[in-house]
Amino acid sequence: MEKKIKTAMPDFISIEEAVALSREQNRDNHRRFINPEIVNLMGILNFDKCFVRAKGTSVWDADGNEYLDFLGGYGALNLGHNHPALDVALASVQELPNLLQASLNPLAGALASNLALVTPGELKYSFFGNSGAEAVEGALKLARAATGRKKIVSCEGSFHGKSLGALSVTGRAKYRTPFAPLVPEVEFIAFADAAALEQALAKDDVAAFIMEPVQGEGGIIVAPDEYLQKVRAVCSAHGTMFIADEIQTGFGRTGKWFACEHAEVTPDILCISKSFGGGVMPLAAYMTTEKIWKQAYGSVEKAMLHTSTFGGNTRAVAAGIAVLETMYEEDLPRQAAEKGEYLLGKLQQLQEKYPFIKEVRGRGLLIGLEFTPPKKGLMNLLTGGALEKMANEYVGAMVAGELLNKHRIITAYTLNNPNVIRLEPPLTVSYEQIDRLLAALEEVFAKNKGFGDMVFASGKTILGSLLKK
Incomplete structure (x- = not known):
């Protein structure tokens, strides 16, 4: 009778082990086996956090910090996370x-x-x-x-x-x-x-x-x-x-x-x-x-x-x-209509207060904020125009980075117009969560006055990250 030889299982990473990977281990797997440049891009503004739990509009990282998801899977999470x-x-x-x-x-x-x-x-x-x-x-x-x-x-x-x-x-x-x-x-x-x-x-x-x-x-x-x-x-x-x-x-x-x-x-x-x-x-x-x-x-x-x-x-x-x-x-369509009207109205008030908000537009809970890039300045001159290019290409990402890293609110810019950030939360989002977003935006805009402060600070971070690569 032919003897069966059992081959050794490769050193697979199990589901349990994958969930427990450190942030750097996760980056390394993506860098080595998926797309190293996306790892670089996500890392520039700290968009490569590991999240371990999600419910409704909230997600949590391994340290127990709660984040509000106002990106909503680019519209894939109308019912929220894990309904x-x-x-x-x-x-x-x-x-x-x-x-x-x-x-x-x-x-x-x-x-x-x-x-x-x-x-x-x-x-x-x-x-x-x-x-x-x-x-x-x-x-x-x-x-x-x-x-x-x-x-x-x-x-x-x-x-x-x-x-x-x-x-x-x-x-x-x-x-x-x-x-x-x-x-x-x-x-x-x-x-x-x-x-x-x-x-x-x-x-x-x-x-x-x-x-x-x-x-x-x-x-x-x-x-x-x-x-x-x-x-x-x-x-x-x-x-x-x-x-x-x-x-x-x-x-x-x-x-x-x-x-x-x-x-x-x-x-x-x-x-x-x-x-x-x-x-x-x-x-x-x-x-x-x-x-x-x-x-x-x-x-x-x-x-x-x-x-x-x-x-x-x-x-x-x-x-x-x-x-x-x-x-x-x-009755989610009705919820989207009513909450969207509330959010749009509050954002339009911010637009009146901060002129660098070029336009607020949208329908229901699909809303965009378009920003006017800052004017040229000394930092732009010193970087040979590179900072201006960063501002024109990544101003939406800079705002999204501030919201994520300082206020634990997840957003993103739109692919065909990087000066726009999208607000696309689950339709189940609460008014309290909407108000938390509005308070965060108010703080970001007020703190950065002419808006250029944030762009220049973020721009230098982006340039520094790119120059190291």
């Missing part, structure tokens, strides 16, 4: 098969049915995936298949993801250029410019126009309701699919279930993700009408043209079912 309804939902399906492609998952069918009840208009058919970028990829393919056209129109300053198709319609050259050539026949127009849209669609050769009702990474830029209504009319007139990217704005974030409802318009295709999985499971979908779905995939030969291995898996869709139920039970 108990998600634990119950996942526990209820733990013995079911999670992946079994040779079947029709009853939970996926139930979630799709539930979604059709809460989405606007005649949106009915859902395709489940794992991320916002995947939802955008599927939406672009659907539009091309349904219309027989190839051209896509998107907006400058937009952000739709970093996979190849989603990146092709993302409106910032910094992210696109290193990966060219991308998907062809994509045109970019100014955001919220109805005349530019009409011109772009005039030849009746555009498969889809994709846009965010609120440009998140563009700096929290809200599209006027009248513009969205015009988009709907122009797309209909030219046979172009209107794709609404509500990956960040969906599920109550702006004070409605979906941001396009403020303008009372329904897109042809709706992209959703982020908070759809409750912050515990990766879950995404694109939705469309029965007519459009059948135009694209309405035969046995076409039914399998677009698929996803993990899309619609049991645990993910169970989380999605719990998210919809919890939103209704806790």
Whole structure:
């Protein structure tokens, strides 16, 4: 009989050991095995803390210090961290098969049915995936298949993801250029410019126009309701699919279930993700009408043209079912509308007091503060212009750094406009927690008077960190 030889297990790091790693050990793993430059970037402003517990809007570090999360997973935590309804939902399906492609998952069918009840208009058919970028990829393919056209129109300053198709319609050259050539026949127009849209669609050769009702990474830029209504009319007139990217704005974030409802318009295709999985499971979908779905995939030969291995898996869709139920039970869209109005009003008062706050804008609990970079000075001269470049590129990060390191409040700047910090807390955030944020901002702004003090101090720290590398 052949003797079996058991090989020794590699020196794996266990879950328990990983949780107990020191901050430097964690940095070292990321530096050696993931992305060393992100370690450098996160470390510049002390954004590489280790957190060991989370609940609602609060997270705690290993020393027991509480932080308020006003970043909210870039909109993925509308229900907050570790909402108990998600634990119950996942526990209820733990013995079911999670992946079994040779079947029709009853939970996926139930979630799709539930979604059709809460989405606007005649949106009915859902395709489940794992991320916002995947939802955008599927939406672009659907539009091309349904219309027989190839051209896509998107907006400058937009952000739709970093996979190849989603990146092709993302409106910032910094992210696109290193990966060219991308998907062809994509045109970019100014955001919220109805005349530019009409011109772009005039030849009746555009498969889809994709846009965010609120440009998140563009700096929290809200599209006027009248513009969205015009988009709907122009797309209909030219046979172009209107794709609404509500990956960040969906599920109550702006004070409605979906941001396009403020303008009372329904897109042809709706992209959703982020908070759809409750912050515990990766879950995404694109939705469309029965007519459009059948135009694209309405035969046995076409039914399998677009698929996803993990899309619609049991645990993910169970989380999605719990998210919809919890939103209704806790009336989260209303909470977002009321708390957002309160926060916006208080921030506008700060803007009147501190002129370096260039603009306060947003809708619901998706709010941006844009800052005016400080004027040139001696320190800028001594650094050969490097400090001015730091201020222009990292002023939002500097404010976020002050909030994190001195007030234990987590925020971040927007990718396409680094002079903007985003405030995107869970919709369950309390008024007391909002007031704590406001008090921290007041202290940051008052302490730094002309704002330049903080920028110069932070700029020197950033320059020093960069020069050591």
